[in-house]
Amino acid sequence: MKMEEELLAIIEKNSRIDLKELAVILGVAEIDVVNTLQKMEDEGIVCGYHTMINWEKTSIEKVTALIEVRVTPQRGQGFDNIAERIYNYPEVQSVYLISGGYDLLVTLEGKTLREVSSFVSDKLSTLDTVLSTATHFILKKYKDHGTILGLKSEDEREIVTP
Amino acid sequence: MRNPVSDTIVGIKPSGIRKFFDIVTEMNDKDVISLGVGEPDFETPWHIRDEGIYSLEKGKTHYTGNTGLVELRKEICNYLKRTQGIDYDPIHETIVTVGGSEAIDIGLRAMCNPGDEVIIPQPSYVSYEPCAVLAGAKPVIINLKEENEFRLTADELRAAITDKTKVLILPFPNNPTGAIMEQKDLEAIRDVIIENDIYVMSDEIYAELTYKEKHISIASLPGMKERTILINGFSKAYAMTGWRLGYACGPEVILKQMTKIHQYCIMCAPTTSQYAAVEALKNGDADVAEMRTAYNQRRRFLINAFREMNVKCFEPFGAFYIFPCIKEFGMTSDEFATRFLAEQKVAAVPGTAFGESGEGFLRISYAYSIDKLREAMKRFAQFVEKLRAEKTN
Numbered sequence: 001m002k003m004e005e006e007l008l009a010i011i012e013k014n015s016r017i018d019l020k021e022l023a024v025i026l027g028v029a030e031i032d033v034v035n036t037l038q039k040m041e042d043e044g045i046v047c048g049y050h051t052m053i054n055w056e057k058t059s060i061e062k063v064t065a066l067i068e069v070r071v072t073p074q075r076g077q078g079f080d081n082i083a084e085r086i087y088n089y090p091e092v093q094s095v096y097l098i099s100g101g102y103d104l105l106v107t108l109e110g111k112t113l114r115e116v117s118s119f120v121s122d123k124l125s126t127l128d129t130v131l132s133t134a135t136h137f138i139l140k141k142y143k144d145h146g147t148i149l150g151l152k153s154e155d156e157r158e159i160v161t162p
Numbered sequence: 163m164r165n166p167v168s169d170t171i172v173g174i175k176p177s178g179i180r181k182f183f184d185i186v187t188e189m190n191d192k193d194v195i196s197l198g199v200g201e202p203d204f205e206t207p208w209h210i211r212d213e214g215i216y217s218l219e220k221g222k223t224h225y226t227g228n229t230g231l232v233e234l235r236k237e238i239c240n241y242l243k244r245t246q247g248i249d250y251d252p253i254h255e256t257i258v259t260v261g262g263s264e265a266i267d268i269g270l271r272a273m274c275n276p277g278d279e280v281i282i283p284q285p286s287y288v289s290y291e292p293c294a295v296l297a298g299a300k301p302v303i304i305n306l307k308e309e310n311e312f313r314l315t316a317d318e319l320r321a322a323i324t325d326k327t328k329v330l331i332l333p334f335p336n337n338p339t340g341a342i343m344e345q346k347d348l349e350a351i352r353d354v355i356i357e358n359d360i361y362v363m364s365d366e367i368y369a370e371l372t373y374k375e376k377h378i379s380i381a382s383l384p385g386m387k388e389r390t391i392l393i394n395g396f397s398k399a400y401a402m403t404g405w406r407l408g409y410a411c412g413p414e415v416i417l418k419q420m421t422k423i424h425q426y427c428i429m430c431a432p433t434t435s436q437y438a439a440v441e442a443l444k445n446g447d448a449d450v451a452e453m454r455t456a457y458n459q460r461r462r463f464l465i466n467a468f469r470e471m472n473v474k475c476f477e478p479f480g481a482f483y484i485f486p487c488i489k490e491f492g493m494t495s496d497e498f499a500t501r502f503l504a505e506q507k508v509a510a511v512p513g514t515a516f517g518e519s520g521e522g523f524l525r526i527s528y529a530y531s532i533d534k535l536r537e538a539m540k541r542f543a544q545f546v547e548k549l550r551a552e553k554t555n
Contacts, residue, residue: 006455024466025459025532157199159187161180162288 003028004036008045011037013146015049054149056141062109064093064141065116068134069104069124079103082129091119102134113137174292178515182499186509195538196509197526200337202401202482204456207449210400210442217437224433228425230258230409231436237443238409242392245369246382254414257421258431258439262367262395262408264424267293269363269391269410270329272419274299278328283314284517285485286333287365299328305519308487311476312341316350323354329361332380335368338516338525339485340461340478342372348380355389361416362390367408368481370399370450373458377480381411388413391420396435398481399450400442405435457482460528460535467539471546482529485513489522491549499524505548506541 003026010017010025019037023030040046055062071082079097086106087095093107106124110116120135141149179198186194205211229235235252242248250256259265270280270293280294283304294301304322306312319330330351334343343351355362362380369377381390395408410420424430464484468475475486488498495512502524503509511527513520528535 006459009455010459021463021532021536025463027462155203157201157203159183160201161177161183 064138065108066136067106068102070102070131072129177288194507198509198511201403203529204401206402210438213441214434214438226430234436234440246379250411256411259408261406262393265393265410268420268423270297279326281322281330285520287337290331312339313347316354319354323358332364335480338483340481340483342480366394372480374479407435484526485523506545508541
């Protein structure tokens, strides 16, 4: 594996890793790691260092919805313009252009069910190019960003010899 | 009453690793970090497990043929062809066994006459010696040297050979030292082997875990296929220890006899595991590469940690063990490991568990997460500092 590739694989799972240690386990000089990271940040390859939170374990209420959106693409703009109108809302977590039965998949985070509903009915559905929406509320997250939530990692290896 | 047990078995020492683990179990302390385990910390990749489950759903719950599923044996031969360039016949030159361990046992039993000598380079896996004894053979030990990076040299081999020598066990990549044998090393011993007309049992269970060059099997060298039993398995490469599956490839004349022992003692290897193993060989290369990358990161981490502590340690290029030298502290391996466990709550296996030539060394396994290794190395550094302070006072 190339160093850059290996570095990305590591920081994708652990963005807080100590740079000196990162250099050691990659077998390169620390300055190379620093420069490579800087370059990848400048190029927009590394876009941020976020934290994975299991909100269900906190007392903070959150509702997440997946919304399928069918839209009319615009001449000369395709889907980009309408996607931009949607992703600019801060409560929107992600917007993907999708192949298949609908066009955009929007994930939305709100405090309550009502807040999400009113976003869909007041803001999303009223956009000119939006033909229809279908909202799915997430009941439970089992796995997110490659991480199994609520999984305790215990060493289950038993003592065996030789 | 008459003595109910066999003198031969009583004469076999219990495993030196066992003794140490028993202390850890007795301590029953959650703070203890064990660096002793010789099995991958990864779970078997899901697609491989899935094939095992699927085979059960389909009712594949019967015995397979004695030497294993033909499909699996074909995949094993494909694998050895593509990685080593060796052509084995899946029908006559391949047997699927219950782990590499069974292959070692039945291989030695199939080859040795009473009094034949089996050369065992040490430090090495603890089973070779007892298996040789159980086969009625006489183990002859070669004490490998750190100055040779624990590789076997032609001179060492030549000095160990007598007119009774039948088999050389070649345990590389090596547990516990992490040593490998490269092309030039293998070529050097090949001439001695052919000259003296001896056979080789090449235990290549760690073949996929090398961090320098790709592993080379001695069976791939000209003139060696016909005198080599190649042993490998699924435990280490695919993190499949619990599935108990290995294999041996070699000359039909030996395999035929191994099959006889296998069919009387075992019948066949576990069927579910064999179906899972087919999937491992067909679609598991990426998983192996991913695990190898992770092991290599940990290996570099440990080498650096010992370097920073100024503890002497040769760079291991295989398996998932590192073998630091603790001679400077003036203790035996056993004393060091015992005190290290008592005072710092870290369990590492004394090198002597793998033969006398392991004296002065510790086996540290890196089949552990970096977080665990970081904490263990912190404690190692504290211990080293303390011992050095004791020495100067």
